[in-house]
Amino acid sequence: MKTSIVVSGANGRMGQAVVEMISEVDDFKLVGAVDVTEVGKDIHQLLGLDEDPVKITENLAETLEEVKPDVVVEFTNPQVVMEHIQTTLEYNIDIVIGTTGITEADLTKIEEWNQDKSKIVIAPNFAIGAILMMNFAQKAAKFMDDVEIIELHHDNKIDAPSGTAIKTAELIGKNLDKPDKEVEEIEKLEGARGGLQDKINIHSVRLPGLVAHQEVIFGGEGQTLSLKHDSINRKSFMPGVELAIKKLVDIDGVVYGLENLIDL
Incomplete structure (x- = not known):
């Protein structure tokens, strides 16, 4: 049936x-x-x-x-x-x-x-590749605790940040042992450093031509690790x-x- x-x-x-x-x-x-x-x-x-x-x-x-x-x-x-x-x-x-x-x-x-x-x-995201990206990012947070998220979507998406970015930050946050920053930042433009979720900066981009894209960037001494997923359609x-x-x-x-x- x-x-x-x-x-x-x-x-x-x-x-x-x-x-x-x-x-x-x-x-x-x-x-x-x-x-x-x-x-x-x-x-x-x-x-x-x-x-x-x-x-x-x-x-x-x-x-x-x-x-x-x-x-x-x-x-x-x-x-x-x-x-x-x-x-x-x-x-x-x-x-x-x-x-x-x-x-x-x-x-x-x-x-x-x-x-x-x-x-x-x-589900904030139904793309299997995006689920894998979030899973890999959660695992990476055990070893690298400095991370930021950039999410990019089409210009008709009205909410920001995306549900995927928030969910990614929540998953990373479960493995993150990140102390508060000692550097006092100065934002010359309000919001230039993005929004905060679980101590993770999230940056949202909205442009025509995009569908749904996200990059999670980890930084460590002398190295970076980038995890990226793109939904082409x-x-x-x-x-x-x-x-x-x-x-x-x-x-x-x-x-x-x-x-x-x-x-x-």
Whole structure:
């Protein structure tokens, strides 16, 4: 029996990639597409896919009530993601969330809403290469405790720093034994040294032509170590989204981070 899926944010760039991925996986079936653009149009026809028609709707609750999917895949934006999560959980439907900007406070709220009724995967990044980069960076922090992160994304990304950069800093911070700096820095321009997470400076770049890129740079006496990952296009995230959907059956409650679903 196929897993029936509703994609929220279906006509965005990530949502479109998810719809295309679903059409390529034999065990998946798209039953609903929610977005605020191209409402009433067939998402498959818009993407040139030879699949049964699925018209774009703009109300998530009404769509869930009508099609009763197994899973919602959420790729919208930070302004509406929490509302959509709450709506999905009210219907006791499992959900895979790729929208960034979810905070620790948001995670606590999601767990309170859910009470382990639905299965939830939240991932700041679904690219397997990015997961490996974060894992390698966490290991490197045991040996080199001076590190900074540079993340680069397309100019339409509204949150900064990226969820991947924050997650990377959190993972590194678990192995970091870094004393406070003795050097008193002078920022001639406010924010020139980036933001701080777990005592790690994070620098955000937003430019057209980029997709999703991150470099973690460690410094030591007479040496540096750079770990870099580049997503050239959004297809790089789709194996991770597929994995998350298939792994829902094996988890309980909320899982934060794709690394928790693969054997590292």
